[in-house]
Amino acid sequence: MTEHLITHLRHVDIAMPDFERQRAFYTGLWGLTDVGGDTDVRFLAAEGSPERYIVRLRKSPEKRLDLVAFGAATPADVDLLAERLAGAGVNLVHEPKALQTLGGGYGVRFFDGDGRVVEVSAGVETRVHRRIEEREPIPVxxxxxxxxxxxxxxxxxxxxxxxxxxxxxxxxxxxxxxxxxxxxxxxxxxxxxxxxxxxxxxxxxxxxxxxxxxxxxxxxxxxxxxxxxxxxxxxxxxxxxxxxxxxxxxxxxxxxxxxxxxxxxxxxxxxxxxxxxxxxxxxxxxxxxxxxxxxxxxxxxxxxxxxxxxxx
Missing domain, CATH: 3.10.180.10 (2,3-Dihydroxybiphenyl 1,2-Dioxygenase, domain 1)
Structure with a gap:
């Protein structure tokens, strides 16, 4: 692959049975902001980041990594990446499509060589973020x-x-x-x-x-x-x-x-x-x-x- 189609890391999504305790840790101690979701899924943002969320928590009977998500510059880059992955025999979870998670966008999901789910997306809405102040000990x-x-x-x-x-x-x-x-x-x-x-x-x-x-x-x-x-x-x-x-x-x-x-x-x-x-x-x-x-x-x-x- 000659072009560098991946631009940056977006978010990491994890699942666990002890959902409420996990949510309380990341919002009450770790310093993230709960920006939406429902009783079984919560999206957590960093105050200094334009990403709509950087951690997704999901209630599940089993602890697992749901996926790791990266950004691409344009929907055309997502399409090009998906075409190359499919041509190389990579197992797609789904073809490029409009995403239904917070911030929307256009993305593709696939399994890496170890079986993790990876998402690459473009056109995701940004959030209004702010400069973290001096001595403010929360993630950027x-x-x-x-x-x-x-x-x-x-x-x-x-x-x-x-x-x-x-x-x-x-x-x-x-x-x-x-x-x-x-x-x-x-x-x-x-x-x-x-x-x-x-x-x-x-x-x-x-x-x-x-x-x-x-x-x-x-x-x-x-x-x-x-x-x-x-x-x-x-x-x-x-x-x-x-x-x-x-x-x-x-x-x-x-x-x-x-x-x-x-x-x-x-x-x-x-x-x-x-x-x-x-x-x-x-x-x-x-x-x-x-x-x-x-x-x-x-x-x-x-x-x-x-x-x-x-x-x-």
Whole structure:
């Protein structure tokens, strides 16, 4: 694929039985705004983002990732992408059509190589957003999502081949080999990444804060409210972004971050960063040790939604 038809990350949609507790966490603690829905589906926006919503919660008997959604510039690009995907044998959930979710638009859904549902859309209505104020510790936007895969090399190759993502950097752990690949669809170092895991699942969803002070204040709010911290606060080397990872009420890992690196497409060359170097793990040296326990918290539960389209 020569053209870069994917422009940006739009939203991540998750389902769970404990719906009300999940909604209360994301709106009452995490800092998102409930902008609509019904008793079983709620759409949550970031005050600093023009996206109509960045997280969709759905009540379901089973915990699953419903889908991850990306943007395209025009409906014609959605059609072109769908034509190429179908021609390459990719299983479409539905052909390009008018979307019935909040914000509307025109989009196509399909299964990636691991069985996740991916949506690409254009013409979605924007929302009136605002500048996040100094010391206001709420997300500006959805920064990136990371997925676990038992066959990560094949998953990375799928996204590069079919969706035109570019590899920014790779992480490895000494002789144990490579375990995370950062992919970009625009100037941000990564909007999507793939981690090696024991099964397919959501690894984490990351939310951009206004700056370092807001990031630390948000992290502190989680700690004061007894939200389980997985890892942080610290600063990654690959991507150069800050990190504080927590568990939401149903065990998904969510991250506060800021200052994700911008990449010059004309000069950037991917590197392999070895986490046996402590400064690669955390430039600041402030985070708790990255050990097997921390890694296992982000393995998450086996995704029950593989190759099964969500009902909405």
């Amino acid at each position: 936007r959805l920064s990136h999502v990371v997925m676990n895969s038992a066959q990560p090399e094949a998953t990375v190759a799928w996204y590069v081949k079919h969706l035109g993502f570019r590899l920014s950097d790779t992480l490895r752990i000494g002789a144990r080999g490579e375990f995370m690949w950062f992919l970009r669809c625009n100037a941000l170092h990564h909007s999507f990444a793939v981690a090696r895991g024991p099964h397919v699942a959501l690894h984490h969803a990351s939310f951009e804060m206004r700056g370092i002070d807001e990031y630390m204040r948000g992290s502190g709010r989680m700690l004061r409210n007894g939200v389980e911290k997985v890892w942080g606060p610290g600063r990654h080397h690959a991507g150069d972004n800050t990190f504080s990872y927590f568990l939401d009420p149903v065990g998904n890992t969510v991250e506060y971050t800021t200052e994700l690196e911008l990449v010059d497409e004309d000069t950037w060359h991917p590197s392999v960063h070895d986490l046996t170097n402590a400064e690669i793990i955390d430039q600041w040296g402030t985070a708790n040790e990255m050990n097997e326990f921390v890694a296992a918290r982000s393995f998450n539960d086996v995704d029950k939604g593989l190759f099964v389209p969500p009902p909405v």
